[in-house]
Amino acid sequence: MGTQVKDVVIKADAPNALLLDKHADYIAAYGLKKDDYEYTLSEYLRMSGIYWGLTVMDLMGQLHRMNTAEITEFIKSCQHECGGISASIGHDPHLLYTLSAVQILSLYDDVDAISVDKVVEYVKGLQQEDGSFAGDKWGEIDTRFSFCAVATLALLGKLDAINVDKAVEFVLSCMNFDGGFGCRPGSESHAGQIYCCTGFLSITGQLHQVNADLLGWWLCERQLPSGGLNGRPEKLPDVCYSWWVLASLKIIGRIHWIDKTKLSTFILACQDEETGGFADRPGDMVDPFHTLFGVAGLSLLGDEEVKVVNPVFCMPEEVIRRVGLHPELLG
Amino acid sequence: MHGRVKLKSTAQQEEEKRKEREKKLKIYVATRDACFNKRKEGAMDDEALQLTQQLLSANPDFATLWNYRREILMHLETVKEEDEVQKQFDAELVFLETCLRVNPKSYGCWYHRGWVCGRQPKPNWTRELSLCDECLARDDRNFHCWDYRRMVVKESGVPVDQELQFTDRLIGSNFSNYSSWHYRSTLLPLLHPQSPDLPVTCPKSSTNSPPNSPHTHSHRVCEEQLLKEYELVQNAFFTDPNDQSAWFYYRWLLGRAEREEMISCVYMSREGERVVVAFSRPAQAVGLMLLLDGKMQKVEWRSAPPSVRHSPVWICEFPPGTISDINNEHNLTVHWTEKYTKRECALYTGRAESWCRDTATDQELFRSELSVEKTSVLQSELQSCNQLMELEPENKWCLLTIILLMRALDPLGYEKETLAHFQKLKEVDSMRSSYYSDLCSKFMIENTILKMEYAEVRVFSISEKNLSTLCHLDQLLLVTHMNLCSNQLSRIPPQFSMLQCLEVLEVDDNLIESLDGLSNLPKLEELSLKNNQISKISQLEPLASCPKLTRLDLRGNPITKTDNIPAELSELLPSVTDLML
Numbered sequence: 001m002g003t004q005v006k007d008v009v010i011k012a013d014a015p016n017a018l019l020l021d022k023h024a025d026y027i028a029a030y031g032l033k034k035d036d037y038e039y040t041l042s043e044y045l046r047m048s049g050i051y052w053g054l055t056v057m058d059l060m061g062q063l064h065r066m067n068t069a070e071i072t073e074f075i076k077s078c079q080h081e082c083g084g085i086s087a088s089i090g091h092d093p094h095l096l097y098t099l100s101a102v103q104i105l106s107l108y109d110d111v112d113a114i115s116v117d118k119v120v121e122y123v124k125g126l127q128q129e130d131g132s133f134a135g136d137k138w139g140e141i142d143t144r145f146s147f148c149a150v151a152t153l154a155l156l157g158k159l160d161a162i163n164v165d166k167a168v169e170f171v172l173s174c175m176n177f178d179g180g181f182g183c184r185p186g187s188e189s190h191a192g193q194i195y196c197c198t199g200f201l202s203i204t205g206q207l208h209q210v211n212a213d214l215l216g217w218w219l220c221e222r223q224l225p226s227g228g229l230n231g232r233p234e235k236l237p238d239v240c241y242s243w244w245v246l247a248s249l250k251i252i253g254r255i256h257w258i259d260k261t262k263l264s265t266f267i268l269a270c271q272d273e274e275t276g277g278f279a280d281r282p283g284d285m286v287d288p289f290h291t292l293f294g295v296a297g298l299s300l301l302g303d304e305e306v307k308v309v310n311p312v313f314c315m316p317e318e319v320i321r322r323v324g325l326h327p328e329l330l331g
Numbered sequence: 332m333h334g335r336v337k338l339k340s341t342a343q344q345e346e347e348k349r350k351e352r353e354k355k356l357k358i359y360v361a362t363r364d365a366c367f368n369k370r371k372e373g374a375m376d377d378e379a380l381q382l383t384q385q386l387l388s389a390n391p392d393f394a395t396l397w398n399y400r401r402e403i404l405m406h407l408e409t410v411k412e413e414d415e416v417q418k419q420f421d422a423e424l425v426f427l428e429t430c431l432r433v434n435p436k437s438y439g440c441w442y443h444r445g446w447v448c449g450r451q452p453k454p455n456w457t458r459e460l461s462l463c464d465e466c467l468a469r470d471d472r473n474f475h476c477w478d479y480r481r482m483v484v485k486e487s488g489v490p491v492d493q494e495l496q497f498t499d500r501l502i503g504s505n506f507s508n509y510s511s512w513h514y515r516s517t518l519l520p521l522l523h524p525q526s527p528d529l530p531v532t533c534p535k536s537s538t539n540s541p542p543n544s545p546h547t548h549s550h551r552v553c554e555e556q557l558l559k560e561y562e563l564v565q566n567a568f569f570t571d572p573n574d575q576s577a578w579f580y581y582r583w584l585l586g587r588a589e590r591e592e593m594i595s596c597v598y599m600s601r602e603g604e605r606v607v608v609a610f611s612r613p614a615q616a617v618g619l620m621l622l623l624d625g626k627m628q629k630v631e632w633r634s635a636p637p638s639v640r641h642s643p644v645w646i647c648e649f650p651p652g653t654i655s656d657i658n659n660e661h662n663l664t665v666h667w668t669e670k671y672t673k674r675e676c677a678l679y680t681g682r683a684e685s686w687c688r689d690t691a692t693d694q695e696l697f698r699s700e701l702s703v704e705k706t707s708v709l710q711s712e713l714q715s716c717n718q719l720m721e722l723e724p725e726n727k728w729c730l731l732t733i734i735l736l737m738r739a740l741d742p743l744g745y746e747k748e749t750l751a752h753f754q755k756l757k758e759v760d761s762m763r764s765s766y767y768s769d770l771c772s773k774f775m776i777e778n779t780i781l782k783m784e785y786a787e788v789r790v791f792s793i794s795e796k797n798l799s800t801l802c803h804l805d806q807l808l809l810v811t812h813m814n815l816c817s818n819q820l821s822r823i824p825p826q827f828s829m830l831q832c833l834e835v836l837e838v839d840d841n842l843i844e845s846l847d848g849l850s851n852l853p854k855l856e857e858l859s860l861k862n863n864q865i866s867k868i869s870q871l872e873p874l875a876s877c878p879k880l881t882r883l884d885l886r887g888n889p890i891t892k893t894d895n896i897p898a899e900l901s902e903l904l905p906s907v908t909d910l911m912l
C-alpha cells in the first residue's frame with residue numbers, strides 16, 4: 001500500500017494570467033446582492049467579509065469603488081457597549097470581527113470613527129491569566145485570538161495595554177515537535193495557526209524564538225506537485241492555505257524554499273474566467289475570501305500588477321507604513 | 332467556502348434554483364429576525380431554543396445563536412429542578428451530536444459541547460470519549476475532535492500511558508496518521524522525560540526560564556525510550572516509505588534539545604577599548620552588567636547587526652584610556668543578571684586582546700558524544716535506511732534521513748557522502764532545491780567550524796562547497812581570516828557584522844550583490860570580491876563604515892566597466908589605498 005498524494009491536476013486551458021478587471025468587478029458586485037440566500041447565510045462573518053473585499057480592492061488599486069461612508073457607518077453601528085465589534089448588526093462582539101473592523105478603518109485611515117479606547121479595553125479584558133486570549137466573553141481560547149488581539153492593538157498603537165510577555169509565553173507553549181503551532185497547547189500544527197503565531201511573534205518582536213529551519217521545512221513540504229500548498233500533511237492544496245504558508249515563510253525569511261513559479265501557476269488556475277474571483281481549487285466556486293488570499297499570495301510572490309502586501313497583517317504595505325508599524329521579519 | 336465544485340446548469344435549472352433559494356431566504360430571514368427579537372425581549376423559553384436550533388442546524392457557524400442558547404441554559408439552571416436541568420443538558424448534547432455529524436469541523440459546535448459538559452454536575456466523560464472515537468473513526472485527522480478529546484482526557488483524568496496506548500492503536504491500524512504521531516510527541520516526554528542532568532556542559536536553567544517548548548530538555552525523551560521508538564517508526568516507513576508522517580516524527584527523534592541560554596563568549600580588545608559579548612541564543616543586553624577590575628562600568632550596548640531587539644552579539648566601548656595602556660592588566664566580569672550567570676575574562680599586560688568562551692566542540696553544538704548503545708542503534712538504523720534506499724532509490728525522505736543519521740554519527744567522516752546525497756535530493760525533489768542547498772550549506776559550515784576548532788586556529792575556510800547561505804556567524808566571533816571563495820552566495824547578510832575580529836575576507840567567484848553585513852567591522856583590512864555581481868557604487872556603501880579597509884579587489888565585477896569609478900570610490904572609501912579594478 002502506498003500513500004496516494006492528494007493533489008489536483010491543473011488543466012492545460014486553465015487561466016494563466018491575472019484577470020484584475022474581472023476580480024474588481026466581482027468584488028464590487030458582491031456586496032450589492034444583499035438579498036441573496038448565500039450572502040445572508042454568511043452574515044455571521046460579515047465584518048471579515050468586508051475586510052477581505054476591501055483589502056483585495058486596495059491591493060488592486062480599486063478601493064475607491066467601494067462605499068466608504070456606508071461601510072464606516074456599518075462598523076460604527078457594530079461597536080457594542082463593551083467596546084467589542086460584531087460581525088453584523090444584531091450579532092455579538094468578538095475579537096475576530098474587532099480586528100477586521102480595525103483593519104478596514106486602517107485602510108481608510110479613519111480608526112477614530114469608533115471608540116478606540118473602548119476597543120483597547122475590550123481586548124485587554126479578554127486576556128487570561130496564562131496570557132492567552134478568549135475570543136469573546138464566552139471564553140473560547142485559541143492562538144488565533146492571540147493574533148487578533150495584538151494585531152488590533154498594534155494597528156491602534158496600543159500594544160502596551162496588555163501583558164505582552166505573558167501573551168508570548170502562551171503562544172510559545174503551543175509550539176510543536178515539527179516547529180509549528182496549534183490552537184492550544186498540545187494541538188496539532190496547522191498552517192492557519194502557524195500564520196497567526198508567527199504573525200503574533202513578529203508583531204511582538206519575538207521571532208527569534210521560532211525554530212525557523214525546522215518550521216520552514218514543514219512549511220515548504222506543504223507544496224504539492226501541482227504547485228499549490230496544503231495546510232497540513234496529506235491534505236489537498238488550497239489558495240487560502242497557499243497564503244498562510246507563504247506568508248509564514250516570508251515572516252521567517254524562508255520564502256525561497258518553495259517553487260514560486262509553480263505556486264503562481266496554481267493560484268492563477270484558481271481564477272474563474274467567467275465570473276472573476278478565486279476559488280479554493282481550480283474549478284470550484286469563487287468567494288471573496290479566496291479572492292483576497294489569491295491576490296495577496298501573488299503579491300508576496302512578487303507580482304507587480306498589484307500592490308505590495310504586508311505578510312503579517314495581510315494589508316497593503318503602504319498602509320502598514322502609514323500607521324507607523326514595522327513588524328519584524330527574519331532575514 | 333471549501334470544496335464546492337462549480338457545476339454547469341441550464342437557464343431553466345438556474346431559474347428553478349433561484350426560486351428555491353428565494354423561498355429558503357424568506358424562511359431563514361424570518362426565523363433569524365424572530366430569534367433576534369426574542370433575545371431583545373429577554374425571552375428564555377423553549378420557543379427560543381427551537382428557533383435557534385432550526386437556524387443552527389443549517390448554519391452552525393452562527394456564533395451569536397450559540398451564545399443565546401447558553402444564556403437560556405444558564406437561566407434554566409436557576410429556575411428548574413436539578414434533574415430537569417440535567418435532562419435539558421442531555422437534550423442539548425443530543426442536538427449537538429446531530430450538528431457534529433453534519434458539520435464535524437464547526438468550531439462553534441465543539442466549543443458549545445465542551446461548555447455544556449463542563450456545566451453539568453456529573454458529566455459523562457466516558458460517553459464523550461466514545462463520541463470522539465466514533466468521530467475519529469470517520470476522519471482521523473479532524474483536529475477539532477482531537478482537541479476536544481484532549482480536553483476530555485484532561486478533565487476526566489485519563490492516565491498518560493493509556494493515551495500512549497491509544498496512539499499505539501491508531502498508528503498500528505494506520506501508520507499514515509500525522510495527528511497520532513503528533514499526539515505521541517506530546518505524550519512521550521511526559522512519560523519518559525530526558526533527565527535534565529544529561530547534557531553535562533550546560534548549566535542548570537534558572538527559575539525564570541521560558542516555558543517549555545518541545546525543543547527544551549523537558550520536552551525530550553529519555554534515551555531508552557528513544558531507542559525503542561526508532562523501531563516503531565522504522566516499521567512505519569518500511570510499510571509505506573512515501574508517507575511523510577513517520578519521517579517527520581523520525582526527524583524529531585533525531586533532533587536535539589535547544590541550547591540553554593548563556594553567555595558563550597566574552598571578547599575584549601585594547602584597540603577601540605571594546606567588549607563583545609555573545610549569547611548562546613539571541614537575547615537583549617538590558618540585563619548585562621560590566622565590572623572592570625571590580626568597578627562597575629556604565630556602557631552603551633549596541634547589537635550586531637545594528638538595531639535588533641534580540642541579538643546573539645552585543646558590543647560596547649569603554650571611555651578612552653580605560654584599557655588602552657598595554658602595560659596594565661585588567662580583569663573583566665560580565666554579569667547577566669536575568670539569568671544569574673557571569674563570565675570572566677583577563678587581559679594581561681602586553682596582550683592586545685583576550686577572550687573567554689566555550690567552543691562549539693565544548694558545547695557539543697553540532698554533534699554530541701553518543702553512548703555506545705545509541706551509536707550501535709543509530710548505525711543499524713543507517714543500515715536499514717540504506718537497504719530501503721536500494722528498494723526506493725528516488726525516495727527523498729529516506730535520503731534526507733540518511734543524511735541526518737550520518738550527521739548524528741560522524742559529520743566529518745561522512746561529509747563526502749552527505750554532499751552526494753544532497754545532490755541527489757535536489758534532483759529528485761527539485762521544487763525544494765533551495766531548501767536542500769541551504770541545509771547543505773548549514774551542515775558544511777558546521778563541519779568547517781568543527782575542523783577549525785579541532786585545529787585551534789582563527790581561520791575559517793570553506794570554498795567550492797556550493798554555499799547558498801551563511802549561518803552560525805555568532806560562532807565565528809574570533810575569526811580573523813575568512814575564505815568563502817567559489818560558492819553560490821548572493822549576499823553578505825547583516826549578521827556578518829558579528830565578526831568583530833575579521834581582518835581579511837576573500838569571497839571571490841560568488842554571486843554577491845549585497846554587502847549589508849560588511850559594515851562596522853573595526854578590523855577589516857583586506858576584501859577580495861573578484862568575479863561577483865557588484866554593479867553600482869551604492870552596493871559598496873556599507874564598506875564606508877569599516878575604518879581600516881585598505882585593500883579592495885573588485886576585478887571581474889560589472890562595476891569596473893562604469894566610468895569614473897576610481898574617483899567615486901576614493902571619495903566613498905578614502906582609506907582604501909590598494910584598489911584593484
Ligand SMILES: [Zn+2]
Pocket residue numbers: 238239240241280290332333
Ligand atoms: Zn481555502
